[in-house]
Amino acid sequence: MDQKIRTAGWRVTGIAVIFCGLLSFLLSIWVILSKPAEIWWLGLILLPCSIVLLYSGVKTLYSAKKEKQLSDEEQKRILDQVQKPVNGVTSSTIEATDKIILARWMYSVDEWKQFINGERKERKTSVIIEIILITVLAGFLLHYNRDVSWPLSFSISLFVALLIGWLRYRFTLKSVSFSGKKMPEVIITPDAVLVNGHFNRFYGNNLWLGKVDVKDTGKMNVLEITYCWLTRTGETSEEIRIPIPKGKIREAIEVQEKLMAEKK
Numbered sequence: 001m002d003q004k005i006r007t008a009g010w011r012v013t014g015i016a017v018i019f020c021g022l023l024s025f026l027l028s029i030w031v032i033l034s035k036p037a038e039i040w041w042l043g044l045i046l047l048p049c050s051i052v053l054l055y056s057g058v059k060t061l062y063s064a065k066k067e068k069q070l071s072d073e074e075q076k077r078i079l080d081q082v083q084k085p086v087n088g089v090t091s092s093t094i095e096a097t098d099k100i101i102l103a104r105w106m107y108s109v110d111e112w113k114q115f116i117n118g119e120r121k122e123r124k125t126s127v128i129i130e131i132i133l134i135t136v137l138a139g140f141l142l143h144y145n146r147d148v149s150w151p152l153s154f155s156i157s158l159f160v161a162l163l164i165g166w167l168r169y170r171f172t173l174k175s176v177s178f179s180g181k182k183m184p185e186v187i188i189t190p191d192a193v194l195v196n197g198h199f200n201r202f203y204g205n206n207l208w209l210g211k212v213d214v215k216d217t218g219k220m221n222v223l224e225i226t227y228c229w230l231t232r233t234g235e236t237s238e239e240i241r242i243p244i245p246k247g248k249i250r251e252a253i254e255v256q257e258k259l260m261a262e263k264k
Contacts, residue, residue, distance in 0.1 A: 006067070006201075010063060011064045013060055014064060017053055017060060021051070021054035021056075021057055022050075025046075025054065028043040028045075070205065079194075081100060082104065100190070102259070103186075104188075105244075106183055107184040108183075109178075111184070111220075112243070114243075115222075116176070118219060119176065122217075127165040127166075127168060130164070130168070131162060131165045134165075135161045137157075138156075142157060174198075176198065176241070182196070188223075188242070190262050202225050209225070209259060213226075214244070221252065224239050224241050225242070227240070
């Protein structure tokens with residue numbers, strides 16, 4: 001996923017947590033001062049909880065800022081290396097210029113459009129399956145754990161599933177979108193993939209490489225990089241899918257081997 005989208009999500013989460021922390025803090029003070037004879041103890045419980053929320057929100061905002069700074073620095077380093085002259089020749093005429101760049105692939109507009117059309121079909125299928133699973137599982141949980149009626153439980157679950165599915169579909173495609181101002185280009189490094197200027201990190205700062213596959217989708221081959229990260233509910237994963245240009249299948253296999261060797 002585009003690192004700009006990821007850090008923006010962290011910022012939104014941090015701001016939301018800080019907002020909840022402020023509300024909890026004000027409520028705890030009001031309870032302590034206004035109701036000392038009845039539920040003053042509830043204010044004492046809410047007060048440390050609000051402090052924890054505020055700390056968590058500030059920490060999330062700090063992590064987002066740090067991640068953006070690291071991503072910007074790494075992206076600049078990659079672009080500087082690409083534009084650096086080698087033996088009097090600018091690197092725009094060669095494949096890779098340094099060990100930090102494993103591959104640099106250029107595509108025709110038609111090639112990229114073909115890839116995007118295939119991605120839309122692939123993502124739509126996975127999103128539909130995801131929506132069905134979330135709707136069914138969340139519907140049953142709401143009905144049996146919260147004693148919510150069947151129609152209401154499945155309505156709520158369907159709404160949440162559609163929202164999650166739409167956001168994942170939208171953000172995933174945006175991470176590989178093509179503006180049309182330059183030729184489509186992919187730069188692969190041991191830590192990230194730069195897709196048409198979109199910086200997609202798969203290693204570092206709570207991210208680690210899961211696996212790398214070379215897949216034949218029928219009309220074209222795709223390099224699929226799976227990366228993982230930890231959340232409060234456990235480990236989760238996402239894929240970065242990159243089209244392999246014609247004649248580059250051997251180079252793609254070499255990139256796969258180098259990335260998996262880095263993992264070890």
